[in-house]
Amino acid sequence: MSAAGGCVPQRRQKVFLITADQDLTNLLLSLWSRDEMDWVHFGRGRAAIETLFNEPPDLLIVDQHLPDLSGGEVASLVKSENVYRQLPVILCLGPDDLARGVDFGSIECDDFLLAPYDGDEIRARVCLTLSRAMRSLDANPLTKLPGNTSIIQRIQELIDRQEDFALAYVDLDYFKSFNDKYGFSRGDEVLLMTARVIVNIIRGFPRARTFVGHVGGDDYVFITPPEIIEDACQRIIKSFDDIVPHFYDADDKAQGFIRSTDRQGQVRDFPLMAVSIAVVLNQGGRLQHFGEASAIAGALKKKAKENPKSCYVIDRRENG
Amino acid sequence: MTEDLKSETRDVVLEVKSLPTLPKVLDKVTALLENPDASMDEIARVIGTDQVLSAKVLKMVNSPIYGFPGRIGTVQHALVLLGINVIRGIIISTSVFDMMVKAMEGLWEHSVGCALACNCVARKAGFKDPEEYSVAGLLHDLGKVVMAVQLPELEQQVVETVKSRDLTYFEAERAVLGFGHDRINAWLADNWHLPPNLKEGMSYHHKPQLAPLYPDIAAVVHIGDFLIRVFEFGSGGDDQVHALRPEALKQLKLKTQDLEEILDQLGRELVEVADLNFA
Numbered sequence: 001m002s003a004a005g006g007c008v009p010q011r012r013q014k015v016f017l018i019t020a021d022q023d024l025t026n027l028l029l030s031l032w033s034r035d036e037m038d039w040v041h042f043g044r045g046r047a048a049i050e051t052l053f054n055e056p057p058d059l060l061i062v063d064q065h066l067p068d069l070s071g072g073e074v075a076s077l078v079k080s081e082n083v084y085r086q087l088p089v090i091l092c093l094g095p096d097d098l099a100r101g102v103d104f105g106s107i108e109c110d111d112f113l114l115a116p117y118d119g120d121e122i123r124a125r126v127c128l129t130l131s132r133a134m135r136s137l138d139a140n141p142l143t144k145l146p147g148n149t150s151i152i153q154r155i156q157e158l159i160d161r162q163e164d165f166a167l168a169y170v171d172l173d174y175f176k177s178f179n180d181k182y183g184f185s186r187g188d189e190v191l192l193m194t195a196r197v198i199v200n201i202i203r204g205f206p207r208a209r210t211f212v213g214h215v216g217g218d219d220y221v222f223i224t225p226p227e228i229i230e231d232a233c234q235r236i237i238k239s240f241d242d243i244v245p246h247f248y249d250a251d252d253k254a255q256g257f258i259r260s261t262d263r264q265g266q267v268r269d270f271p272l273m274a275v276s277i278a279v280v281l282n283q284g285g286r287l288q289h290f291g292e293a294s295a296i297a298g299a300l301k302k303k304a305k306e307n308p309k310s311c312y313v314i315d316r317r318e319n320g
Numbered sequence: 321m322t323e324d325l326k327s328e329t330r331d332v333v334l335e336v337k338s339l340p341t342l343p344k345v346l347d348k349v350t351a352l353l354e355n356p357d358a359s360m361d362e363i364a365r366v367i368g369t370d371q372v373l374s375a376k377v378l379k380m381v382n383s384p385i386y387g388f389p390g391r392i393g394t395v396q397h398a399l400v401l402l403g404i405n406v407i408r409g410i411i412i413s414t415s416v417f418d419m420m421v422k423a424m425e426g427l428w429e430h431s432v433g434c435a436l437a438c439n440c441v442a443r444k445a446g447f448k449d450p451e452e453y454s455v456a457g458l459l460h461d462l463g464k465v466v467m468a469v470q471l472p473e474l475e476q477q478v479v480e481t482v483k484s485r486d487l488t489y490f491e492a493e494r495a496v497l498g499f500g501h502d503r504i505n506a507w508l509a510d511n512w513h514l515p516p517n518l519k520e521g522m523s524y525h526h527k528p529q530l531a532p533l534y535p536d537i538a539a540v541v542h543i544g545d546f547l548i549r550v551f552e553f554g555s556g557g558d559d560q561v562h563a564l565r566p567e568a569l570k571q572l573k574l575k576t577q578d579l580e581e582i583l584d585q586l587g588r589e590l591v592e593v594a595d596l597n598f599a
Contacts (some may be wrong), residue, residue, distance in 0.1 A: 142387075192387035193401065200403035206356055239400045246391045246515070 002060065013130060014038045017224065018048045018074060019063035019092060024117060028061070031061065031123050038139035045069035056087050059130055061113075063092045072107035079108035085201035085209045088133040092117075142188060143195040145214035151221050154211050156288045158223070159281060162285040168312075169278045169297040170198060170236070172218040177270040178247075181260045182189035190247050190273065193217060198222055201235045226281055233277050233312035241310050248272065326498065333471050333504055334511050339469060341372035342428055343416045349373065353408055358492050363407065364396045369593075371431045371458050372465060375401060377510040378408050378455070389513035393452045420468065423479075427465065429554025433590065438544035440586045445540065445572040456537050457544045461556060463504030463522075464489070480559050489557035490526055501525050524532025529567040539568035547583060553590055 012035060019025060020043050029039055040057065042048035045066045060078065064071035075089045077272065086193065091109040093102065111129045114121055138147040146154075157166050172194065179187035195214060202210045202222050211223040224232050245253045252258045257269045278300035280293050287293055296315050304313040348366050352358040359422040367373045376394050381398040382389050390397050398405060417424055438457030442450035468475040474496060481492035493500040502523045509519035517534040523558055524531040524538035531538035542565060548554070569579070 090412075114422065145395065189388040193391070196386065196401040196403070200400055203403060239397075243397050243400070244394070246393070246397075247388070 003146045007186050012036060012038055013059060014040070015055040015059045015061060015063045015088070015126075016040050016048060016052060016057045018042045018043070018045055018066065018071070019061075020065075020067055021063060021092075024092060024115075027117055027119060027261065028122065029131060031119055031126075034221060043067075045071075045074050049074065052078065053081075055126055056084055059126065061092065061126075061131075064097060067072070070101075073107075075107055075109045086133065086137045090129055113266050136302050140170070140214035140216065142191055142235070143214045145199070146193055147213065147214060147219075148215055151211075151213035152216065154213070154223065154288050155293055156170065159282065159287050159290065159293075160200045164226050164281075164283045166224050166226045166314075167280045167282065167297070168222050168229065168233065169280075169294075169295050170220040170222065171276055171301065172196075173274040173276055173308065173310075174270045175218040177258060177260055177262075177268075177271055178273055182247075182249075186247065190244065193243060193247070194220065194275070197239045197243065198236055201232060204235070205232065216267055226283060229279055229281075229314070230312075235280065236277065237310040237312065245277050274308060276307070276309040276310070278303060278304050279312060279314040281314065281316060329471065329474075330507050333463075333507055334422065336466050336470050338413065338415060339372045339376065339465065340399060340415045340417045340425060341370055342534060345370040346411065346414060346416060347371060349411050352412065352519075353404070353411060356368065360399050360404075361396065364399045367399070367407075367428065367539070368395045368435070368454070369463055371428065371478060373410070373447065374458055375462055376408065376414065376457065377513075378514060378518075380406065380410060382513040383514070384403050384513065390515050393515040393518045394455055396447075416523070424465070424468075426555030427461060427557065429460055430548060430556045431554070433551065433553040433594065434458065434513075434541070434544050434550040436589055436593065437547045437582075437586050438540050440582045440589065441540045441543050441572070441574075443545070444578055444582050444585075445536070445574060447536070447540075452515075452517065453521070453537060453540045456518050456525075456541050459518070460505070460525050460541050460545060461501060463501030464557060467501060467504060485567075487558070488560045488562060490562070492558075500526065506586055526562070528565060528571065535571050537569040542568045543572070543574075543579075544584075547586060550583070551590060564589050 013153045015037055017025060017028060017039055020042075032165075040051070042051075045062075046069050051115055062074045062147055066074070071091050075091060078084045078089060088110040090106070091107065093112050093114050095115050102112075110133065111125055113125060128312070134149075136147045139145065140147050155167060159222045175187065175190070178185040178190065194210075198220055199212050202212050202224060205224065205228050208225050208228055211221075211224075213221045215221055220230070248258070253272075257271050259267060259269050262268050278297045280287075280300070282293070300313045300315050304311055326390070345366060348552070349363060350494075352366060354364050367377060372543055377395055378392065379396040380386075380577045381392045381401050386401065392401060392572075435454040435458035439450045439454040443451035447453065464475075478489065478492045481487060481495055487495065490500045502525065506523035507512075507517060509522055514522075517537050519549070520531045520534040521537035522542045525541035526534060528538035528542040546562065546564045549556065552559075569575070
């Protein structure tokens with residue numbers, strides 16, 4: 001069957017199907033090609049569970065009416081373990097199940113399919129569930145910005161399309177000493193503020209294709225066309241430097257540094273936080289792989305960090 | 321007024337859901353938002369001339385949803401952190417006064433004039449971020465606006481008391497309500513998680529000598545309010561000039577000579593905003 005409108009997974013998805021219903025099995029397997037979906041079929045619930053725990057798939061589709069367990073029980077087993085919670089589960093319900101009432105408060109599933117089954121609807125719901133799981137799994141829990149998986153995927157996509165782009169790695173100087181002095185919850189305030197500054201400044205270039213992600217902690221990534229990268233860096237630095245003093249107590253803000261004790265027990269003064277940006281340019285298909293970009297950025301970051309004030313460093317080498 | 325009545329009034333005041341504003345600035349911001357080349361700075365400058373729009377963006381950016389309540393005290397910073405979509409949402413959802421426009425115009429002029437005056441005072445006093453002092457000046461009478469929207473009958477009584485007994489608006493508020501707009505400002509600032517220095521500027525401008533934590537900003541707003549009344553720019557609801565508290569000048573280490581220089585400077589800057597009419 002050919003892919004209907006946009007419903008193609010970005011990579012081959014491994015799906016566990018637990019059902020004794022042969023018609024449902026045949027229908028599901030007919031909806032995607034073998035390159036798109038890797039199906040593992042189980043006729044009974046108990047047998048599937050160990051495999052499920054050992055090799056969790058990308059998606060679990062489970063029939064509510066199994067010979068040995070209910071689908072809801074299988075779903076609860078999966079969802080009660082934090083390691084597997086993120087695995088999306090679709091429950092297949094019989095025609096009368098909804099009328100009898102399904103308690104979605106206790107049965108933890110992400111979506112359901114209702115018999116009699118319709119191929120187009122199943123396709124759409126499976127795609128929706130997979131992309132929703134991808135979004136929520138990958139989002140940074142603090143800022144809700146896309147995380148590592150999405151960042152790497154976006155960079156590799158741009159490299160593969162040989163598109164020119166500027167990739168910027170952002171991090172904060174003296175964030176750790178700020179956290180040590182004021183505590184992690186004020187640290188989180190600064191991380192949230194930084195995310196808003198980056199996002200809004202990047203979105204302020206409305207005609208450009210851009211991306212902002214949060215690697216974690218005080219590390220962020222953004223991507224813009226090469227033409228606007230310097231402008232973007234300058235604006236981020238300006239706004240960050242203007243706003244960050246307000247996250248310090250009045251006396252620290254006035255003196256312009258914080259005094260705290262380092263790991264060796266030495267009393268040290270730390271400047272107010274600053275932002276360092278390392279930019280890698282990909283022009284003329286110079287980069288082959290995501291790893292090259294991050295390696296170059298790592299070296300640049302060191303250079304940017306040598307400056308205690310906010311600054312950006314751009315790598316302009318034609319060939320890495 | 322008994323404590324019960326006061327807390328009842330407080331509840332009504334804090335229930336304020338949608339503060340209307342005057343059409344002029346709202347239209348200007350709307351036009352800027354439609355122009356893709358308009359910069360955030362331009363938009364911030366225009367929003368910064370309207371006390372209600374400024375209060376709305378500061379309330380939004382300091383809401384716990386964004387994760388840094390009580391940190392942001394200027395419109396410029398608020399706009400960078402909220403982003404254009406949120407600003408657009410605020411502007412779309414803001415209505416204009418359908419009544420009492422005439423009465424409000426004077427108060428809008430007084431507020432924007434006071435913001436300017438506070439900026440001049442703060443610069444003269446040598447403070448690094450005069451912008452924050454402007455915001456406190458801009459919002460120092462916000463309680464009067466909220467009162468007029470939420471408790472129109474009481475507000476009418478205050479207005480009549482100003483006329484019949486030749487009192488200042490502040491005195492009349494206390495005669496009618498038992499407390500003034502400074503108290504309402506404090507309720508609003510707390511409820512909206514505004515930065516603590518902004519709160520003191522808004523709630524201690526009539527008694528700067530009592531400001532517990534941020535006496536500087538209270539003193540600046542006190543002097544700013546005094547100066548703009550001397551210029552008779554706009555109207556704070558009465559035609560009087562309250563007494564200038566010497567403690568405020570002392571707090572900022574300003575001399576009478578400095579005050580004269582500020583007056584000159586303010587006079588020049590007011591000419592530039594004189595075409596800002598709110599009708």
